[in-house]
Amino acid sequence: MDRPHHFNKYVYRYGLMVVIASLVSLYSFCALSSPKASADESTSYVRVIHASPFVGTADVFVDGKPFLNGFRFASVTDYAALPAGNHKVQIALVGKGIGAAALTKTLPVQAGEAYTIAAVGASPQTLNLQVFxxxxxxxxxxxxxxxxxxxxDAGTITVSIGEDTTIKDMAYQDNSDYVTVDSGPCTFAFTMPSSNEKMTLPRTxxxxxxxxxxxxxxLHGNPKAQLVAATTQGIPGLPQTGSDPNAMPAPTSIPASPIWLLAMALLGLLGLGITRHFRRSA
Incomplete structure (x- = not known):
């Protein structure tokens, strides 16, 4: 039995395995340490709320195509992806078609931004699209x-969010600053100083x-005043991604340590040297 020959054959195979393992490990580290591609930078996100007492149930068209059908008063859509740029938005009474649009407006949207578009106005003269x-x-x-x-017709309003009472003198078609609060039960209270009327909405x-x-x-007409809540998932602690309502947190990248990369490279070279040596000896 030729023991040296079998030993050489064993060491050769071992060296070959070391080379392969080192290459695989090196590839894995490089893949994990590479930054992930960001979300599509040409996309914006838009949701729509029907807040016009004048229009009633409506159809909404974007760039000449149906976007929302049978859109009822006080309805809020989820966010929808929309290419960045200028878009022609038209609103018509339900079933009347785009040719009978009561409102036509071109709205610019920027890549990576999220928007709320509100159909507002209590008369043909005040019908408008307010963008937030x-x-x-x-x-x-x-x-x-x-x-x-x-x-x-509410005039200015004052709003309390649980114990927070910082929102005061809000004008019609205005929005508040964002307020960060603890999770859990909360009551929203809207007060109209001009009429002493109050509306509340409990929410968890x-x-x-x-x-x-x-x-x-x-307040003094139809449809009656009401509070409508819409909730979307937030993105914790990730600047540059919060504008996408549907975004998932980016995977954590694993930086490749230079020492580990050097060690794997040396191990690979060692294995390659063993392999070449015993191939010549075989």
Missing amino acids: VDDNRVVANYSKVRIYHLIP LAANTVTSVFAVGM
């Missing part, structure tokens, strides 16, 4: 809240979410 720029970033484990005043706020509360309708 949203920010869905949140502080981890907290909730964030924003108020939108869309009641035409989940952590890492953004809740929008819209005051819509008419």
Whole structure:
């Protein structure tokens, strides 16, 4: 039995395995340490709320194509992806078609931004699309809240969010700053100083979410004033991604240690040297 020959054969195979393992490990480290591609930078995100007492149920068209059908008063859509740029938005009474649009407006949207577009106005002369720029970033484990005043005949309003009473003298078609609050039960209280009327909305706020509360309708007319809440998932602690309401937290990158990379490279070279030596000896 030729023991040296078998030994050489064993060492050769071992060296070959070391080379392969080193290459695989090196590739894995490089893949993990590479930054992940960011979300599509040409996309914006848009949601729509129907807050016009004048229009009633409507159809909405964007760039000449149906976008929303049978859109009822006080309805809020989820966010929808929309290419950045200028878009022609038209609103028509339900079933009347785009040719009978009561409102036509061109709206610019920027890449990476999120928007709330509100159909507002209590008469043909005041019918309009009000655009709000949203920010869905949140502080981890907290909730964030924003108020939108869309009641035409309410005058200025004051809003309390639980114990927070910082929102005062909001004008029609205005929005509040974002307020960060603890998650859990919360009551929104809207007061109209001009008429001493008050509306409340109890709500349970989940952590890492953004809740929008819209005051819509008419205090002295129809449809009646009401509070409508919409909640979207926030993105905790990740600047540059909060504008995408549907974004998931980016995977954590693992930096490749220079020492580990050097060690794997040397191990690979060692294995390659062993392999070449015993191939010549075989």
